[in-house]
Amino acid sequence: MRNVAVVGVGMSKHVSKRRDVNIPELVYEAVRPCFDETGLSPKDIDALVTGNMPAFEGLNTPELWGAGYWGGLRKPALRITTGGTTGMSVAHGAIYMVASGLYDTVLTLAFEKQSDGDTTMGLNSVGLADFANVFEYKGDMESVTLSFGGAIGLFVYQAARYMAKSGCTIDHFDRAAAMLRNNAAKNPYAHLKQPGSTAEDIAATRMLTYPLRYGHTCPASDGAVAMILTSEDRAGKIADKPAWIKGLAACSEVATAIGEYGGGSINIDPTEQRSCRFAANKAYKMAGIEDPTREIDLAEPYIPFAHLLFIYFERLLLCKEGDAPRLFDEGVMDIEGDLPTCPSGAVMSTNAIGASAMERIAECALQIMGRAGEHQASKEVHNAVAHGLGGAANFNTVTVLGDKPNRG
Amino acid sequence: MDKKEHISVPGQWPLSSYTWKTERFLDKYVEGLKEKKILGLKCPDCGTVYSPPVSICAKCHTRMRLGEEADWIRVSEMGSVITYTVIYTDVAPGGLKDLAPEERRFFALIQLDDVDTHFLTELKEVSEGEISVGMRVQAVWVDEPQGALSDLAHFVPVEWSI
Amino acid sequence: MMDRRVAIVAYAQTSYESKKDQSREMMVYEAVRDLLEMAGISKAEVDTVVSAQNDYLEGRTISNMRTVGPLAAFMKDETKVEMDGAFAAFYALARVLSGVHDIAIVAGESMASCYPAYLPMTWTLDPSFDRPNGFLNEVSAAAIQAGAYMERYGVSEEQVAGVSVKNLGNAAKNPYALRKMPDIDIDSVMGSRMLYSPIRELNAYPLTDGACALLLAAEEKASEITDKPVWIEGVGNCHGYYHLGDRDLAGCDSLKTAAEAAYRMAGIKDPVKDIDVAEVHEDYSHEELIFYEALGLCKEGEGAGLLEEGTTAMQGSLPVNPSGGGLSANPMCATGLIRIVEAAMQLRGEAGEHQVPGEPAVALAHGQNGICAQQNAVFILRR
Numbered sequence: 035m036r037n038v039a040v041v042g043v044g045m046s047k048h049v050s051k052r053r054d055v056n057i058p059e060l061v062y063e064a065v066r067p068c069f070d071e072t073g074l075s076p077k078d079i080d081a082l083v084t085g086n087m088p089a090f091e092g093l094n095t096p097e098l099w100g101a102g103y104w105g106g107l108r109k110p111a112l113r114i115t116t117g118g119t120t121g122m123s124v125a126h127g128a129i130y131m132v133a134s135g136l137y138d139t140v141l142t143l144a145f146e147k148q149s150d151g152d153t154t155m156g157l158n159s160v161g162l163a164d165f166a167n168v169f170e171y172k173g174d175m176e177s178v179t180l181s182f183g184g185a186i187g188l189f190v191y192q193a194a195r196y197m198a199k200s201g202c203t204i205d206h207f208d209r210a211a212a213m214l215r216n217n218a219a220k221n222p223y224a225h226l227k228q229p230g231s232t233a234e235d236i237a238a239t240r241m242l243t244y245p246l247r248y249g250h251t252c253p254a255s256d257g258a259v260a261m262i263l264t265s266e267d268r269a270g271k272i273a274d275k276p277a278w279i280k281g282l283a284a285c286s287e288v289a290t291a292i293g294e295y296g297g298g299s300i301n302i303d304p305t306e307q308r309s310c311r312f313a314a315n316k317a318y319k320m321a322g323i324e325d326p327t328r329e330i331d332l333a334e335p336y337i338p339f340a341h342l343l344f345i346y347f348e349r350l351l352l353c354k355e356g357d358a359p360r361l362f363d364e365g366v367m368d369i370e371g372d373l374p375t376c377p378s379g380a381v382m383s384t385n386a387i388g389a390s391a392m393e394r395i396a397e398c399a400l401q402i403m404g405r406a407g408e409h410q411a412s413k414e415v416h417n418a419v420a421h422g423l424g425g426a427a428n429f430n431t432v433t434v435l436g437d438k439p440n441r442g
Numbered sequence: 443m444d445k446k447e448h449i450s451v452p453g454q455w456p457l458s459s460y461t462w463k464t465e466r467f468l469d470k471y472v473e474g475l476k477e478k479k480i481l482g483l484k485c486p487d488c489g490t491v492y493s494p495p496v497s498i499c500a501k502c503h504t505r506m507r508l509g510e511e512a513d514w515i516r517v518s519e520m521g522s523v524i525t526y527t528v529i530y531t532d533v534a535p536g537g538l539k540d541l542a543p544e545e546r547r548f549f550a551l552i553q554l555d556d557v558d559t560h561f562l563t564e565l566k567e568v569s570e571g572e573i574s575v576g577m578r579v580q581a582v583w584v585d586e587p588q589g590a591l592s593d594l595a596h597f598v599p600v601e602w603s604i
Numbered sequence: 605m606m607d608r609r610v611a612i613v614a615y616a617q618t619s620y621e622s623k624k625d626q627s628r629e630m631m632v633y634e635a636v637r638d639l640l641e642m643a644g645i646s647k648a649e650v651d652t653v654v655s656a657q658n659d660y661l662e663g664r665t666i667s668n669m670r671t672v673g674p675l676a677a678f679m680k681d682e683t684k685v686e687m688d689g690a691f692a693a694f695y696a697l698a699r700v701l702s703g704v705h706d707i708a709i710v711a712g713e714s715m716a717s718c719y720p721a722y723l724p725m726t727w728t729l730d731p732s733f734d735r736p737n738g739f740l741n742e743v744s745a746a747a748i749q750a751g752a753y754m755e756r757y758g759v760s761e762e763q764v765a766g767v768s769v770k771n772l773g774n775a776a777k778n779p780y781a782l783r784k785m786p787d788i789d790i791d792s793v794m795g796s797r798m799l800y801s802p803i804r805e806l807n808a809y810p811l812t813d814g815a816c817a818l819l820l821a822a823e824e825k826a827s828e829i830t831d832k833p834v835w836i837e838g839v840g841n842c843h844g845y846y847h848l849g850d851r852d853l854a855g856c857d858s859l860k861t862a863a864e865a866a867y868r869m870a871g872i873k874d875p876v877k878d879i880d881v882a883e884v885h886e887d888y889s890h891e892e893l894i895f896y897e898a899l900g901l902c903k904e905g906e907g908a909g910l911l912e913e914g915t916t917a918m919q920g921s922l923p924v925n926p927s928g929g930g931l932s933a934n935p936m937c938a939t940g941l942i943r944i945v946e947a948a949m950q951l952r953g954e955a956g957e958h959q960v961p962g963e964p965a966v967a968l969a970h971g972q973n974g975i976c977a978q979q980n981a982v983f984i985l986r987r
Contacts, residue, residue, distance in 0.1 A: 172590030298559025460663025500673030
């Protein structure tokens with residue numbers, strides 16, 4: 035694969051309601067900094083790759099309207115949408131555009147303006163067809179609705195099982211959440227910043243669906259992210275320290291909890307996440323990384339709920355199965371630790387759904403470039419892994435970045 | 443520039459104006475429920491047993507044979523809890539509503555013995571102290587099944603008796 | 605130029621119907637099952653799957669969550685392009701060109717019988733101005749374009765109807781087509797119900813249920829799968845202006861740009877001479893005339909003349925839409941992919957009764973996305 039580098043990164047601030055801008059204007063706030071810092075302009079862009087999760091805005095294919103605002107007019111363009119993994123699927127699209135040799139410099143962006151719509155309805159619209167069939171066959175709709183995990187959703191089902199397998203407790207989740215809130219407080223783009231947040235603060239929040247509390251959950255954000263990717267021969271001219279794409283992979287299995295139209299699901303253990311291991315393995319292999327537990331310096335897994343921090347740290351093969359709680363206890367995942375994890379504050383602090391998975395790559399890129407400011411990891415970041423998660427815990431995407439391009 | 447005024451334009455995505463078509467793979471399943479039987483459908487290619495059934499086996503990309511008697515098997519009414527949750531807070535119009543301890547509901551992903559899938563169902567007659575991953579549970583039927591998914595009312599912990 | 609050669613090595617289409625009596629999942633399953641059968645490979649040999657589907661056509665969010673099984677994408681690097689299928693093929697091509705993947709399934713589908721007619725495109729309109737104004741939907745916008753084109757070049761409704769006559773007549777020989785009218789003539793078109801003047805029912809695409817799939821393979825693998833690979837020699841993709849008022853509606857600048865890129869890549873110097881057959885994605889009959897001009901098949905304003913000369917008829921020197929095009933069947937998200945498949949079939953000599961004579965060697969395939977073909981993708985294929 036032709037080497038591809040991230041040379042520009044831009045993000046808007048993420049807040050619950052931006053009523054003063056429309057979608058194209060919001061996204062422009064992420065795109066503008068990319069052009070400013072690289073000194074590039076739309077005429078230098080060879081292609082545009084975009085995406086979001088369109089349920090939240092009532093707007094079908096928004097880039098038709100918006101691309102003109104973002105420098106995409108008259109360019110080759112793609113729209114990619116895959117739910118929670120969208121941001122990374124979009125980034126992968128942009129990476130392939132350059133890696134294919136068809137284009138050299140690509141602008142890619144992802145966004146969500148959740149305040150335009152009803153987040154709960156938007157999330158429920160994932161399963162309406164299935165729900166309708168259960169109704170057709172006279173399921174008990176009240177209990178079916180409640181079974182979807184209440185205010186949290188299907189991801190809650192990964193929690194109790196993980197606790198049973200690993201021996202970790204809700205206290206781990208409380209402490210993980212506190213760490214992420216503190217990290218977010220150092221991130222100028224993050225949504226929920228709670229500096230000084232403690233595990234006790236988190237534990238004092240109400241329990242929503244066992245074992246997850248309100249303090250373990252993500253917000254609904256309005257926000258956008260943009261990156262400029264380019265080929266190896268151009269990267270050095272545009273950025274002093276590009277962040278190189280060394281490996282990428284995605285893997286899809288069947289939805290957990292609910293089979294299509296009410297059927298059973300073969301994705302029996304929702305914590306197993308074979309698709310994550312599979313994608314991680316492939317991406318590490320492409321990157322020439324043989325032992326991720328040693329060679330990965332920083333990780334940005336997709337963590338909308340606190341318990342997922344431990345699960346995905348393991349499924350990204352960063353430690354042995356069941357070991358994540360212990361490593362967390364030892365401070366390995368701290369910003370000052372040996373394998374800082376979600377120094378950005380994670381999706382749990384900032385969640386404009388369409389943008390979130392791309393922001394994992396953007397955050398890794400910033401860390402490699404040494405531009406993460408207050409939430410820059412203490413150690414030098416040579417290789418980082420970014421992860422996206424979506425669907426009903428059945429879509430996993432992985433991207434490995436490094437400070438040097440692949441050779442040979 | 444401080445914008446003190448902005449325009450909001452209301453709109454809708456009317457999901458009720460869509461229809462979704464399905465194969466009738468649940469027909470036979472609910473017929474079984476009417477007789478207080480849980481049926482599973484076996485993939486003719488790889489043998490994976492689905493309960494409730496599906497129309498396509500994702501593992502081997504095979505169409506399930508809804509009309510083939512031999513592919514429908516009666517499965518056990520007992521199974522294990524793969525994972526669970528307890529609903530403490532109800533999502534109601536106007537926000538979240540805390541449920542009193544006796545109002546809390548238990549939901550679980552259950553894998554029935556003989557079956558290669560899990561499904562989501564309610565657990566009753568169980569307490570937060572007792573519920574656990576791996577717990578054995580058994581099906582409870584409504585008194586007069588109608589041939590509906592709700593005939594299989596919920597699951598309860600298995601009573602062991604020696 | 606491309607480092608790696610990529611070919612279309614297999615394809616499949618479902619029949620196109622106004623109301624299929626099956627689930628979307630089964631429809632897509634059948635297309636992919638037929639595809640793998642034609643290719644003679646197992647799903648294990650597939651590296652990646654790119655589908656084209658749209659949440660607003662499906663009435664479900666993350667519409668590809670439920671197509672993992674049917675698309676043979678289980679445990680695969682699977683992704684979704686929320687555009688016309690030609691763009692999914694474009695993305696899949698890039699995936700294979702990168703060297704990371706060798707074999708890709710591309711599939712597109714939708715069921716018009718399941719969504720409210722024409723509204724999903726209305727929902728692409730800018731919600732702060734265009735939508736509340738209520739003037740525009742995809743048909744009225746097309747009517748505005750038709751009027752602009754016809755007025756600029758003095759083209760009559762009867763001349764535009766000639767496209768419908770050609771395409772729907774061709775479709776009569778296409779076993780998959782939804783709308784086949786072997787006896788169609790200008791009067792039938794002119795006598796059909798008026799939608800938005802000057803667009804009549806037979807000037808517009810039919811609401812369609814259907815799915816289409818094709819298999820891309822890198823050179824080394826292509827020859828293992830088929831002895832008639834259809835090589836992708838050039839591609840172009842262009843995202844045009846959104847506002848109708850920003851465009852010259854009497855033409856299609858975005859298609860012109862996409863075509864020029866594809867021609868350059870494929871070494872096409874004189875499209876009318878160098879291309880033997882074309883499948884273009886016309887939703888409305890006037891679009892095809894505009895597309896002739898944008899593709900450089902004739903000078904601006906002379907599209908009707910090209911049609912009347914018979915150049916683009918089945919027996920002409922550059923048959924366009926021997927399959928019947930979008931006027932014969934338009935399952936949104938699949939339509940552009942169908943054009944690629946039909947073009948490949950022509951090059952392989954497998955188009956049966958609607959095969960163009962003369963053993964065509966070079967084909968053009970086109971897909972559009974957005975209102976009034978705001979975005980266009982062009983493929984040049986060679987056997």
